[in-house]
Amino acid sequence: MKMFTRKNTKIINIGGIKIGGGNPIRVQSMTNTDTRDWKATVRQIKELEMYGCEIVRISVPDMESAQNIKNIKKNISIPLVADIHFDHRIAIEAVKQGVDKLRINPGNIGSKEKVVELVKEAKKAKIPIRIGVNAGSLKDVHNFNNPCDRAKALVRGAMEHVKILEDCNFYDIAVSLKASDVSTTVEAHKIFAQKRNYPLHLGITESGSMFRGTIKSSSGLAIMLYSGIGDTIRVSLTANPVEEVKVAYQILQSLNLRNTGVDIVSCPTCSRCKVDLINIVNKLEEELAKIKKTNKKEIKIAVMGCVVNGPGEAKDADFGIAGGHGEGILFRKGKIIGKIPQDLWVKKLISLYKSI
Numbered sequence: 001m002k003m004f005t006r007k008n009t010k011i012i013n014i015g016g017i018k019i020g021g022g023n024p025i026r027v028q029s030m031t032n033t034d035t036r037d038w039k040a041t042v043r044q045i046k047e048l049e050m051y052g053c054e055i056v057r058i059s060v061p062d063m064e065s066a067q068n069i070k071n072i073k074k075n076i077s078i079p080l081v082a083d084i085h086f087d088h089r090i091a092i093e094a095v096k097q098g099v100d101k102l103r104i105n106p107g108n109i110g111s112k113e114k115v116v117e118l119v120k121e122a123k124k125a126k127i128p129i130r131i132g133v134n135a136g137s138l139k140d141v142h143n144f145n146n147p148c149d150r151a152k153a154l155v156r157g158a159m160e161h162v163k164i165l166e167d168c169n170f171y172d173i174a175v176s177l178k179a180s181d182v183s184t185t186v187e188a189h190k191i192f193a194q195k196r197n198y199p200l201h202l203g204i205t206e207s208g209s210m211f212r213g214t215i216k217s218s219s220g221l222a223i224m225l226y227s228g229i230g231d232t233i234r235v236s237l238t239a240n241p242v243e244e245v246k247v248a249y250q251i252l253q254s255l256n257l258r259n260t261g262v263d264i265v266s267c268p269t270c271s272r273c274k275v276d277l278i279n280i281v282n283k284l285e286e287e288l289a290k291i292k293k294t295n296k297k298e299i300k301i302a303v304m305g306c307v308v309n310g311p312g313e314a315k316d317a318d319f320g321i322a323g324g325h326g327e328g329i330l331f332r333k334g335k336i337i338g339k340i341p342q343d344l345w346v347k348k349l350i351s352l353y354k355s356i
């Protein structure tokens with residue numbers, strides 16, 4: 001059950017995936033390979049696909065990278081976004097190579113003629129453009145200390161780019177307004193959402209390591225999502241991009257915005273726990289993350305350290321295990337169906353999950 005109403009943004013199509021309007025909030029990530037090495041880039045995208053990434057962005061800093069897009073596209077099955085700065089010729093090449101969306105700020109590519117030329121190609125190929133403003137690269141933002149003023153400056157920056165595209169009668173637009181602090185990012189999105197209804201790509205930029213970045217991104221994204229804002233999300237982490245995808249799904253699941261197919265309930269352990277519950281739950285989570293996301297009903301799995309609270313939690317779950325001495329009692333819909341040694345818990349839980 002959702003406790004909030006999502007803003008009804010314009011629907012745009014990214015290589016067959018629709019975002020905006022009532023469409024599901026899509027999970028995005030970005031490769032960190034050298035795009036000139038297209039085989040390594042494909043390998044990383046395939047891994048991201050395995051974890052459920054739905055749209056992937058690559059950096060395209062030069063012509064060689066742009067010319068690799070066709071090869072990359074041929075070998076992946078999710079929409080591809082090219083991130084390009086300043087050079088409209090690289091962007092046009094990316095479009096010709098079949099990219100599904102561009103991330104480029106039209107105000108940074110020079111003359112009006114260059115923008116017109118790029119927009120003509122994007123229209124012909126029916127691909128959208130994401131305007132992505134980052135607080136770090138906007139001079140105006142640095143003139144202010146307080147988050148509200150910084151947010152207004154961020155929105156001013158975004159609107160300049162938006163107007164350039166609108167003046168070319170181009171409306172197939174998505175927007176991102178990123179800052180590395182939560183308050184500025186949240187305020188900027190609230191302001192922008194009142195001005196235009198283009199779909200918004202959310203993220204807290206440069207949010208940091210796995211630990212800090214996960215917390216910072218979750219705090220910021222949750223506030224915006226709970227306000228009904230956001231059509232795609234990227235959790236930016238200084239880590240393997242696969243982690244970004246895992247965290248993104250967890251945020252969406254926690255807010256009941258996406259069904260990831262599975263929810264794990266596990267206890268914090270205490271002196272009653274006589275199994276290696278921490279490792280078991282980590283392993284289970286890792287294995288479940290690799291199983292392709294489906295639209296089936298969310299399966300709740302309880303993994304509890306002992307039989308004191310275990311059976312109670314397991315009653316509410318589709319199935320679960322409550323620990324004993326090196327083994328556990330297996331429950332299904334609250335009924336005991338067997339005993340399992342602790343080293344077989346993960347295997348058993350995965351096979352039960354697959355069987356439903």
Ligand code: SF4
Pocket residue numbers: 267268269270271272273304305306307308309310
């Ligand atoms: S379920 Fe058992 S082991 Fe886990 S925290 Fe509760 S009492 Fe402790």
